[in-house]
Amino acid sequence: MRKPKVGVSACIVGQQVRFDGGHKRSGYVDGPLHQIFDFHPVCPEVGMGLSVPRPTIRLREVGETVRLMDDKNRIDHTDAINAFSQRTLPGLKHLSGYIVCAKSPSCGMERVRIMNEAQNGARHNGRGLFTAALMKAYPLLPVEEDGRLNDALLRENFITRVFVYQGLQALQQSAPDENALLTFHRRHKLLVMAHNQSHYRALGRYLAESRHAPMTERLNDYSTMLMTALAKPASRRNHTNVLQHIGGYFKRELDTIERQNLHQTILAYRAGKLPLMAPLTLLQSLLKRYPKPYIEEQHYLSPHPEHLALRYHL
Numbered sequence: 001m002r003k004p005k006v007g008v009s010a011c012i013v014g015q016q017v018r019f020d021g022g023h024k025r026s027g028y029v030d031g032p033l034h035q036i037f038d039f040h041p042v043c044p045e046v047g048m049g050l051s052v053p054r055p056t057i058r059l060r061e062v063g064e065t066v067r068l069m070d071d072k073n074r075i076d077h078t079d080a081i082n083a084f085s086q087r088t089l090p091g092l093k094h095l096s097g098y099i100v101c102a103k104s105p106s107c108g109m110e111r112v113r114i115m116n117e118a119q120n121g122a123r124h125n126g127r128g129l130f131t132a133a134l135m136k137a138y139p140l141l142p143v144e145e146d147g148r149l150n151d152a153l154l155r156e157n158f159i160t161r162v163f164v165y166q167g168l169q170a171l172q173q174s175a176p177d178e179n180a181l182l183t184f185h186r187r188h189k190l191l192v193m194a195h196n197q198s199h200y201r202a203l204g205r206y207l208a209e210s211r212h213a214p215m216t217e218r219l220n221d222y223s224t225m226l227m228t229a230l231a232k233p234a235s236r237r238n239h240t241n242v243l244q245h246i247g248g249y250f251k252r253e254l255d256t257i258e259r260q261n262l263h264q265t266i267l268a269y270r271a272g273k274l275p276l277m278a279p280l281t282l283l284q285s286l287l288k289r290y291p292k293p294y295i296e297e298q299h300y301l302s303p304h305p306e307h308l309a310l311r312y313h314l
Helices: 029-036 078-092 129-137 152-173 178-195 197-209 215-230 236-250 256-270 277-289
Strands: 005-009 038-042 058-062 065-070 097-100 112-115 122-126 143-145
Touching (some): 152 178, 152 215, 178 197, 178 215, 236 256, 236 277
Parallel strands (some): 005 038, 005 097
16 A cells, blocks of 8 residues: 655654744654655745744734734734645645644644733634644544654554545545445444444444435545544543454354453453553454454554554553
């Protein structure tokens, strides 16, 4: 599979584009993730015409709006960054994910500081203006901040969503028929079950009840439902349900001791005593001994490159 194309704030991958002429290189993003993603670096502030170095800019309330301001020089850059976004966003539709720089007034995804109009206080619930435009233009696109990728659950969830979204893009571009859509869904069933069981049931009902709708409409609806289901990281409880579900496929082949070993390993994961890879490795070994085509094709078993070892930390 080709590498997913992923947008990234240029400073995160070491480009010296920050206001002070420096960068905010992330060793993880510019290291392990650079090996699996085809990065598309963007610096909105340089892209809209600002120099390096440059005066500090920040978000500030002006009346009912939030503006991008250089208060020292009394320059409002809001129109410039909005124009940059309008020029740039149509060319990013091929991306399968985006990693943005935390707290940036142009790129931050959440908790960005917004000064009040009097400049004597601030709230910290803003979003960088470029990232806000990006997420509005592509609401299903997986977007994450560099700092949040230090969290094992958020990191695994983001990378999983990038690969699923890449698969959805390929499916849409292939002009799929009914069989192709159902095949894609079948391969992702257990992954969805691990993230959100109510969405898992809703997706199945939707595909069954929408057979006579136009395929374009079905693909759009299905994509929205699928990416919404994956938006929240999978819980230990839901992973446990999926692991037990997979284990049920081997109940006729296993003797009592093997069944107890599998059951105890899954429960040890559920209790936080073992990482997710422990029961998964056991199930993978069972699949080699007792092939199960439906289970073997499940994206749940390998949602991202194994060398990242993401599930050793879950």
